[in-house]
Amino acid sequence: RERVLAQAQDIEGVIGGALLVWWEGTQYSSPSWALSTAADEGTMSWGNFGMQQLSSEPRVAWPNDAAFTYRAMTQNAWYGSYGALSSVYDGLTGIAANPDAASDIDVNRAKAFAKLVQGISHGYLASMYDSAFIFDETVNINTDVLAMKPYPNVYAAAIAELQEAITLATASGVSFTLQDSWFDGNPMTNAQLARFAH
Numbered sequence: 057r058e059r060v061l062a063q064a065q066d067i068e069g070v071i072g073g074a075l076l077v078w079w080e081g082t083q084y085s086s087p088s089w090a091l092s093t094a095a096d097e098g099t100m101s102w103g104n105f106g107m108q109q110l111s112s113e114p115r116v117a118w119p120n121d122a123a124f125t126y127r128a129m130t131q132n133a134w135y136g137s138y139g140a141l142s143s144v145y146d147g148l149t150g151i152a153a154n155p156d157a158a159s160d161i162d163v164n165r166a167k168a169f170a171k172l173v174q175g176i177s178h179g180y181l182a183s184m185y186d187s188a189f190i191f192d193e194t195v196n197i198n199t200d201v202l203a204m205k206p207y208p209n210v211y212a213a214a215i216a217e218l219q220e221a222i223t224l225a226t227a228s229g230v231s232f233t234l235q236d237s238w239f240d241g242n243p244m245t246n247a248q249l250a251r252f253a254h
Contacts, residue, residue, distance in 0.1 A: 061150035064160035071147035071166045072238040074140045074173045079240075081136010082180055086128040105129060133184045137177040141191045144170045144177075148193035165232035168224035168246065172253050175218035182211035192217070218253045225250040 060066045082088060086105045092098040093111035100107035106126035109116060120130060148170050151157045174192060181188040187204040190213045195202065205213075224230070225246040234244045244252065 057146070061146060061153070064151075064154055064157040067147050067150035067154065067157065068161040068166050070143050070150070071170045071173075072235055074143035074147070074170070075176070075239060077143055078136050078140035078173060078177050078180070081139060082133045086126070086132045087130075087184070090126075090129045133180060134188075137181050138189075138191065140173050140177045144173050145191065145193055145195070145197075152193070162232050164224060164227070164230050165234065165246070168221050168230075168232075168249055169234060169238060171217050171221035171224060172249060175214045175216075175221060175253065177214075178210050178217060179214035182207045182214055221253040222250045225253070 060070065089098070089100070089104070090106040090110045093100050093107045096111070100111060102108060103126065106129035109118065109126065110129070121127065147166065151163060151166060157163055178190065185207065187206050188210045189202045190205055190210055191202065192213070230246055232246045234249065236243045
């Protein structure tokens with residue numbers, strides 16, 4: 057970890073890969089498919105990924121149990137969101153600890169994208185769970201003890217992070233394009249990133 061975070065290009069790579077971590081935990085299989093059937097956007101007669109349980113009408117209780125066959129519906133979004141937040145944390149604290157980072161990478165781009173990922177991740181947590189941790193670069197992982205916050209607080213943190221992404225991306229003199237791999241083949245400009253965050 058220390059070796060990677062000592063190199064600005066590697067720090068940027070950690071931030072750039074964070075959205076994929078979130079996507080794989082929330083959109084690849086669970087919980088996105090099950091939520092789609094719960095919303096009657098799609099249908100499924102099988103139990104895959106908890107789709108049958110969540111789409112049953114009348115509604116049935118969700119077995120919130122670590123031994124449940126489709127526990128990934130409950131777990132994946134948690135781990136995927138915090139995996140992304142952890143990557144962003146490492147990236148932002150790495151930039152803060154590296155005074156020469158701006159000479160090697162586009163710090164504005166890295167920070168704006170990091171805030172976008174933080175906002176998406178905290179927003180998803182607020183939508184999925186009644187409470188969650190707010191985990192950002194202000195946390196000292198060596199000394200702080202995080203407490204669960206109710207979902208409105210987590211949602212408010214998400215909105216503030218998305219607003220910060222917009223502010224960073226639209227600041228005077230800022231111009232960048234995301235690397236192609238950061239957003240799955242969508243090399244957004246700073247203006248497009250701001251619109252997406254909005």
